[in-house]
Amino acid sequence: MVFSSPSWVPSLPIDPPDSVSIQEFMQNEAYGRCPIAKSRDPFTCGITHRTYSTSEFFQRSEYLARAFAKHLQWQPNEGTPWEKVMAIFSFNTIDFVTAIYGVHRLSGIVTPANAAYSAAELTHQLKSSGAKALITCTPLLPTALEASRSVGIPDENVFLFDIPETEPTSRLSHATVEDLIASGFRLGEIDQLRWTGGQGARQTAFLCFSSGTSGLPKAVMISHYNVIANVLQHVTFDSVARARKGVTTQAVTGFLPFSHIYGLVIAAHTSTWRGDQVVVLPRFDFHNFLKSVQDFKIRQLLVVPPIIIQILRYKETCAKFDLSSVRFVFCGAAPLGEETIRDTKELFPQWTIAQAYGMTETATVVTASSEDDVLTKGSGSFLPGAKGKIIDLEGKEVTEYDKPGELLVQAPSVVLGYLNNEKANAETFVHHSDGRWIRTGDEALVTLAPSGNEHVVIVDRIKELIKVKGHQVAPAELEAHILAHPHVSDCAVIQIPDDHSGEVPKAFVVKSSLAVSLTDDELASDIMKHVADHKASYKQLRGGVQFLELIPKSPSGKILRRLLRDKERDARRAKGSRL
Structure with a gap:
């Protein structure tokens, strides 16, 4: 069964142009962008207030x-x-x-x-x-x-x-x-x-790096057409609620890294296409974030879950700033818990908190929640032009609601593929009788919301990606690095919950014979330093190191990370920790 956008979602006003560059599309009113004369300044520094029309x-x-x-x-x-x-x-x-x-x-x-x-x-x-x-x-x-x-x-x-x-x-x-x-x-x-006809659909505009469904980071070839299509899809989807609420243009946050697909497409392109003002911060700083909301009367927050956690944790600080302009909170990159949403709504009743779903490989949004149609546990409905299938463990197509399986997506924003990696391309981009689909590696289900609209709920990640503050961390990358340590004979890395970062990596390690002279604490500290000295801060083992006699693996040698996650979940539940 193929799922698509609800009946209330308009069709795309035009076919995404496939023969122009992103740069040309973004400034050409003939394609439907907000008239330049009516647009807000596209990018404004939230610290210095420097801006350009x-x-x-x-x-x-x-x-x-x-x-x-x-x-x-x-x-x-x-x-x-x-x-x-x-x-x-x-x-x-x-x-x-x-x-x-x-x-x-x-x-x-x-x-x-x-x-x-x-x-x-x-x-x-x-x-x-x-x-x-x-x-x-x-x-x-x-x-x-x-x-x-x-x-x-x-x-x-x-x-x-x-x-x-x-x-x-x-x-x-x-x-x-x-x-x-x-x-x-x-x-x-x-x-x-x-450019010749169709060149925008063939030509790479961005090479963004992603772990995909598994393995080490790979270069994703994103065409000009992919970004153009997703801008049109997202703007069209949001247009209904914006028109109903009388929103023509608005100020939005711009602290999400423009190097990440979320900030790159949604903040830097979708927002400015519809005439919004992106208030840019070099990087996230809680005080500067709150001050920019107050100074620029920001209406929409583009966030990841750890930002919401900080808002709840430091609500006394939030109370010192005027955040009354905020109406819509758009959260992506990782799931946001229903309990967290409920607590935030109690603190800020005027906020509509909505989630969305996408990948680097779909450049970017596949499903989103409208301001007028939010299901707390869900990631919204399919954008116009996007379709989804759910495939169960037996490889059969799911034809009913509330039954989970792997989510497959078809959309004009699905990218060209991975650069110089035919194996990953063959595993990720599959051809069925009804066209080319991308395997997301995410377990999902489709449910009917009280509104009667279909919403996608992301249940779990089949793929082995860890999301730290929205950043992707590939377990295979950390495992390869940890295995280079002389006192490690085998290891596996999984994600564990963290209030500050959403998730953090935790390593399970089998000690080598050279480790006999070290205590567990000494070796754990040395392994963590080994990672910290060579990897970005968000890839560090903030979940700690635990020693095992054996790493669980399948007969083919694949690490059974799900077993480790289940074991970790049970241990945390026994201690009364958050799951």
């Missing part, structure tokens, strides 16, 4: 494209996109998307990297993507240079964003994005893109 924003991206063209010898209609790959390794800034559009204007590719990455992790992404240049910021410059030099990117191809409350970039020898925009202002025009 929509017209100025697009003009700055054009100047930056001219500067890139001269400095990097990238031309709009020469060479392949793979010869024009720009990595962005930075905290958020109001010029983050300016830089993206400057690259897309030249028919290039952007690969955004997590600002929490270590030099080794960034090196892996630069090498895998074939990046030829890099934009970073002062606080991350040492890490960026270590990685860029290791893959042969010249220092003169490393540029800097200005980030508020950090060292001024003008003191450094690297050109800033602001310098490049100024130089582009003095340069002549560059050729317009000359």
Whole structure:
């Protein structure tokens, strides 16, 4: 049985254009964007209040494209996109998307990297993507240079964003994005893109890294068409409730990393397409977050579950700020518990708290909750143009409500695939008689809400991904690193609940014969340090280390992480801890 959007959801107003770049689509009113004259300033710094109008924003991206063209010898209609790959390794800034559009204007590719990455992790992404240049910021410059030099990117191809409350970039020898925009202002025009029919559907716009359904992080090829389609899907879905509530444009939060698919598509593209103002913070800071809501009268919060947990934990701090403008809280990246939603509603009765579901591989949203139709335990209904199937453990298609199985998705936003990874492509993207589907690796069911509409409920993750503050952590990556420790003979990593981060990694370890001289506490501490010294902070073993005699595995050698999760859940229940 194929599930689709409810009858109240309008069809897409146009077929997503498949022959234009994201940059062109976002500024062309002919495709239905909010008229530029009526749009709010797209990106405003929540700290300095620096901003540019929509017209100025697009003009700055054009100047930056001219500067890139001269400095990097990238031309709009020469060479392949793979010869024009720009990595962005930075905290958020109001010029983050300016830089993206400057690259897309030249028919290039952007690969955004997590600002929490270590030099080794960034090196892996630069090498895998074939990046030829890099934009970073002062606080991350040492890490960026270590990685860029290791893959042969010249220092003169490393540029800097200005980030508020950090060292001024003008003191450094690297050109800033602001310098490049100024130089582009003095340069002549560059050729317009000359794309052939369907090129936007074939050409990669972003290389974002994801763990997919299992294994190590992989480069996801996201086309221009994928992003354009998801913007149209999400805006169309939300249009009904916004019209009913009289919302034309609004201010939304912009602290979610633009390097993450959630911030990149929903905040930076969907919001600005419909004329909203994104209030940008370099990274999440609780005080700056609350102050920005107060200063800019933010109506919609784009959050992940740990933010809601902090709001509940520090409600006395929240009471010091005027948060009365908030009406809609949109939560994604990981499930938010019904109890947490209930407690938040008691604190802020005027808030509508809704969840959504998506993946990097679906660029981004597949299901969402309308302001007018929220099922607390669910992740909303399918967007227009998106469809889903539920496949049970026997591989049969589920034809009834409330029966769980693996969720398969079909949508125009489903990506091109993984770069140079045919095995992962074959496992993830499957062809049925009714077209191409993506296996999400998530266990879900479809239920009828009191409204009578179908809602998707994510039950559990079949895939082995851990979500720490919305960031993806691949157990296989941590296991491979832990196994390099001389005192470890075998290990497995699972997720455990955490009030602050949503989930954190916990390692189960079988000691090697070399560990006989160490106590359990000493070895656990050494293993945790081994991870902390080489991995991003969100990948650290904050769930601790537990020693076992044997890691449970299937006859084929696959780690049975579900057994470990069940054991951990039972142990926590016995202690009265949160499950």
